[in-house]
Amino acid sequence: MTGAVKLESVDERNLEPLLSVAAAEAEPEDVMPPVDAPAGWSLARRDAFREFHRASFAGLDGPTGTQMFAIVSGGEVVGMVRMTRRDEPGTVETGMWLGRSARGRGLGAAALRELLHAAAAAGMHTVVADTTPDNAGAISVLRKCGAELREEGGKTYARMCLDSALPTH
Numbered sequence: 001m002t003g004a005v006k007l008e009s010v011d012e013r014n015l016e017p018l019l020s021v022a023a024a025e026a027e028p029e030d031v032m033p034p035v036d037a038p039a040g041w042s043l044a045r046r047d048a049f050r051e052f053h054r055a056s057f058a059g060l061d062g063p064t065g066t067q068m069f070a071i072v073s074g075g076e077v078v079g080m081v082r083m084t085r086r087d088e089p090g091t092v093e094t095g096m097w098l099g100r101s102a103r104g105r106g107l108g109a110a111a112l113r114e115l116l117h118a119a120a121a122a123g124m125h126t127v128v129a130d131t132t133p134d135n136a137g138a139i140s141v142l143r144k145c146g147a148e149l150r151e152e153g154g155k156t157y158a159r160m161c162l163d164s165a166l167p168t169h
Helices: 012-025 043-054 107-121 136-144
Strands: 006-009 066-073 076-085 091-098 126-131 148-152 155-161
Touching: 006 107, 012 043, 012 066, 012 076, 066 107, 076 107, 091 107, 107 126, 107 136, 126 136, 136 148, 136 155
Parallel strands: 091 126
Antiparallel strands: 006 066, 066 076, 076 091, 126 155, 148 155
């Protein structure tokens, strides 16, 4: 079914499937912070990907203040969405990536809706995000989920208030 997803906390069980999707269907700079390693999905970059995700296994209350979720569709890991505590109480920032084959099928909006519910369940009242003005896919997902958007300094900023009804479709 198009657009049907579930979120699973990233852990050792789904870390390798997540890495496989990233390496096969995404660029390293789209799915992890920059690392000093050979270009492409080198062994060093794959190790850095694992360590980056393992650092957040403890979730929102852990040292990184980040909860990462594998996006699962049709029983397969297709991408990742995260929420990270911000300095403002009750606010988390989100970011997401999908493998190329999962894009354009409504999975991004479905995953963000699930993340908004998870954030509300964790006691958050606001979810923020930013992207570039030319990232039409991300902007479309944010709009579908009710984000207030504003452009400033070459970035598009999104704010989603969880105090009102959460989007269901």
